[in-house]
Amino acid sequence: MRNISTIPQPFLYTRHVHFLNFTRFRIEQPVYINIIRDPINRFLSNYFFRRFGDWRGEQNHLIRTPQMKDDERYLDINVCIMENYPECSNPRLFYIVPYFCGQHPQCREPGVWAVERAKQNVIENFLLVGILEELEDVLLLLERLLPHYFSDVLTIYKSPAFWKMGNLTGTVKKHMPTLEALQVLYQRMKYEYDFYNFIRDQFHLTKKKIGLKSASQNSAHEPDFLRELALRTHEPLEEEEEEEEEEDMGQEDANIWLVQP
Template sequence: MQVLPFPSQVVYNRVGKCGSRTVVILLRLLAERHQFNLVSSDIHNKTRLTKHEQVDLMRNISNIPQPFLYTRHVHFLNFTRFRIEQPVYINIIRDPINRFLSNYFFRRFGDWRGEQNHLIRTPGMKGDERYLDINVCILENYPECSNPRLFYIIPYFCGQHPQCREPGVWALERAKQNVLENFLIVGILEELEDVLLLLERLLPHYFTDVLNIYKSPGLQEDGEHDWHGA
């Protein structure tokens, strides 16, 4: 009988515009090298789930052959609430202002995956809005910049409860509690190399040699673009 390393169930519920695309590229290379199952969801715009959708997703995740790492843009799921074994969570966040800037330009100009990417993402955006100077947007209180959604990150750690989407102390405190109890690491994008080293130390069967892969010339070139795109 094969003895699996602990933990053998890892979920990376990646926060948008926090460098996650670079990390997913790394994970694909690491999964091939270290023989773990990487499942990366292609659902990018559904972070909130009904109770039925939560159970279905958690069961699907639990049925992935171990060791596995599952990744998706989705608010924290409480597996134990439904008597399903809770996996270990990891995540990476960034300075909320930097995240707002990244999202602002991403909506207008897409990312490195294709020059026409922005036209596909926001086809209804008119030229004067697409090329609106961000300083004008902020100083003249355009809707997009007067409510820059700095609270966006917290529900990824607070969870699926409706109150998690209401900015306030309750959501923040619940998010902090979940981080303490369920997340092995929550890294900071501005310190990504240190985060990768810590992941290698804490999850060697997933992340051994990650920094060398990250520093390879091809990935560095892609990763520079990813700071604005993921």
């Protein structure tokens, strides 16, 4: 908080930070913005990125996870899910919600309390939380709400230079688990999907209020099919026992963005 409050303005600060209530310490609250993605898609990208990296370099995954042994690196994701390996079960799957919930220890525990607190923080403290599956619309809203920072952002996003860089960050060897594994994963991530669906609905409501016409009809990402597949499960699957090992909160997909006007 001290660092952020003393940076010369204006600035945009992006970092992996669980929500901080600046006003509690009598410091002016920054403008919070964020983007989240479908929880299963986020998990899959992280699972394969930690093992095989992306197209920026053939060996960058070895640099990121040098201590990972081959039996872990080449662990079939279906085995990881169906045999309840720690990486594929709670609390590690409870990832997005804690960022919005905040600093309270209970924010790290999968449950209704953390989800409701995260929702409350979004309503009370975030200017905008978008979803990656509708990224172009997120950028249009940011340009509308914060033109000083995001003027002409869609032109930049669609530029050849951006896409050349973006194509290099695609996760290597990413593939879909079986439908059965997806259903199990969905049940384990029910709190993540509760929050994601809330954010999606709020985002659509914001677009409607502002009168934003979507930039594109079809998403370049994988929006709803994972949920639709998982929802074919009619009988609730048994809850898996939560592992004691804590989640590493330094991943790539839940940045907190703070914009200082």
